[in-house]
Amino acid sequence: MVVGQDLGVTLDLETYSVRAHGKGIGHATDQVVTGARPGPEGSGAVELDILTHTTGEVAQERYDWVVCALHQTPEDALWHALKDAPFPVHRAGDCLTPRRAHAAVVEGHRAGVAL
Ligand SMILES: Cc1cc2nc3c(=O)[nH]c(=O)nc-3n(C[C@H](O)[C@H](O)[C@H](O)COP(=O)(O)OP(=O)(O)OC[C@H]3O[C@@H](n4cnc5c(N)ncnc54)[C@H](O)[C@@H]3O)c2cc1C
Structure with a gap:
């Protein structure tokens, strides 16, 4: 729901936001990816199902790259x-x-x- 939430604690959020904006980095909040599949044959794209929390709507969008960041697993x-x-x-x-x-x-x- 918030991009870079922990940066607020260290007062770095504003600086980060300005620098990210300067590099053309956009933020999409209140969304969660609920599905992923290969795009059209030969396109190399990835098609995602994206749920918007605030409306319940699911949209399909196509991307060239998807970076998957998941929870850490314990070294146990x-x-x-x-x-x-x-x-x-x-x-x-x-x-x-x-x-x-x-x-x-x-x-x-x-x-x-x-x-
Ligand atoms: C990149 C990063 C940034 C972080 N930043 C923060 C932060 O800003 N603030 C914060 O509060 N927390 C932060 N954390 C989380 C914090 O580091 C951990 O929650 C904390 O270190 C956990 O302590 P621990 O003693 O449980 O485990 P660890 O600190 O991981 O200690 C476990 C030790 O056991 C050793 N070990 C594992 N297996 C074996 C084995 N089989 N035999 C012998 N030794 C073994 C490991 O080498 C390690 O030294 C961060 C974590 C990461 C990865």
């Missing part, structure tokens, strides 16, 4: 290797699911005080 191999160990093992922070440093600190603190 150590947890899986240790979870059945004969001693208590607590999972805290990004190995549960990647978030921010505060989540790792809070969960680590909880595990510590519970001992």
Whole structure:
């Protein structure tokens, strides 16, 4: 719904917006891609289904390039290797699911005080 939301926290949003505008970068908000398929044969294009949250309408649009940015996945191999160990093992922070440093600190603190 907001492009560059976290930049607001550091007061960088205005500077970013000006620089992005200067480079011809546009923003489309309140939209989510719900489908993707190859465009017409030989075009090399990608056709997307785009839902607009505020109206419920779905439109089809064609693009030359689509960059897919997804959620991070946890690096949890150590947890899986240790979870059945004969001693208590607590999972805290990004190995549960990647978030921010505060989540790792809070969960680590909880595990510590519970001992
Ligand atoms: C690019 C980027 C920017 C970020 N910016 C921010 C920010 O501005 N503010 C913020 O709050 N958070 C930010 N984060 C998130 C923050 O870095 C993490 O939430 C935080 O580091 C999680 O801490 P952690 O201790 O759970 O995991 P980590 O810091 O990832 O520590 C896990 C450690 O375990 C080690 N490890 C993993 N597997 C094994 C294994 N099998 N054997 C031995 N060691 C192993 C890893 O090498 C690593 O050192 C950012 C993350 C990224 C990727």
